[in-house]
């Protein structure tokens with residue numbers, strides 16, 4: 001054996017000492033190294049996710065998901081910073097339950113913040129009711145609720161910002177109304193109807209709005225309507241179509257007679273409010289500008305006299321009269337006195353969209369008929385009187 005081969009042999013031949021070292025190094029390789037690597041990976045991932053969570057919180061401006069419900073709770077600090085401390089310049093409007101402010105979150109998202117006044121009558125339960133209802137709703141014609149804040153004495157609802165304000169700012173404004181061409185008015189009316197079909201029939205919850213009116217219809221950048229303000233919305237069971245309510249909430253003039261007089265609420269009371277709004281869209285006039293009788297009664301009289309053109313807004317007169325008359329007819333069907341005679345909102349959509357379907361003739365609306373009159377309005381117009389004069 002050469003010297004070289006002897007050395008190499010000595011290197012390859014395991015001695016007892018070498019054997020022990022190899023077992024140890026094997027153990028280190030098999031057990032310790034992976035454990036250390038796992039530890040490093042674990043610590044690395046923990047740091048990574050902790051950082052991600054922190055930056056997520058920063059992005060969402062410290063919004064946190066409530067334990068009870070899947071909704072976002074906004075801190076008062078971020079509401080103040082979004083609205084520049086509820087600065088008057090950011091005020092969008094004032095409703096019965098409080099002022100609404102425009103705001104911008106740190107991530108650039110525009111919001112509308114409804115700051116509820118204490119003593120508005122909207123207690124804790126109602127507040128949570130509105131929030132929990134709305135956060136579940138998702139429809140292009142329904143305003144999206146993003147979250148809420150109930151820190152300290154504050155009760156705040158945070159909505160998506162709908163940039164073109166509400167329908168009343170257009171339809172009751174002499175100049176802006178001229179911008180609402182016939183096609184656009186039809187699109188708005190149809191969108192509102194679709195939003196209501198969703199609320200009444202298609203959402204997981206069945207919701208009656210209870211305060212439908214032009215100021216509760218918001219318009220987005222493309223003038224698509226979104227039904228807003230569910231402060232008075234309540235859940236109702238499928239078989240509870242005529243639930244008695246403990247508290248009347250709504251706006252006089254848009255409230256169905258059975259709701260106003262007996263507190264009876266149903267989807268048909270929203271249909272009534274929709275009918276009033278539809279007639280306002282055609283006449284360009286507020287319901288309460290018809291002294292003593294209200295728009296439904298006024299429109300009904302003109303309908304029975306076969307002079308529907310008197311109802312029509314001057315800016316619409318160049319449009320096909322049969323199309324406008326059809327919508328007046330639908331409006332009058334919606335404001336009929338007997339809720340059972342009023343259509344559902346899905347029937348309204350069918351009538352809107354069909355050119356051939358035969359639409360029934362309306363019967364007298366609420367507040368337009370004296371006892372001596374027949375429901376179908378066949379008697380002399382001179383007998384019309386007003387039962388509700390304060391609208």
Ligand SMILES: Nc1ncnc2c1ncn2[C@@H]1O[C@H](COP(=O)(O)OP(=O)(O)OP(=O)(O)O)[C@@H](O)[C@H]1O
Nearest residue numbers: 092093094095096097100112159161162166215229
């Ligand atoms: N999400 C929103 N985006 C943009 N503007 C809004 C939004 N919500 C409300 N507004 C504006 O704030 C105004 C006040 O709204 P609010 O719903 O509080 O009251 P209202 O409907 O006018 O009256 P009421 O409380 O009697 O129903 C609206 O007319 C509208 O112009």
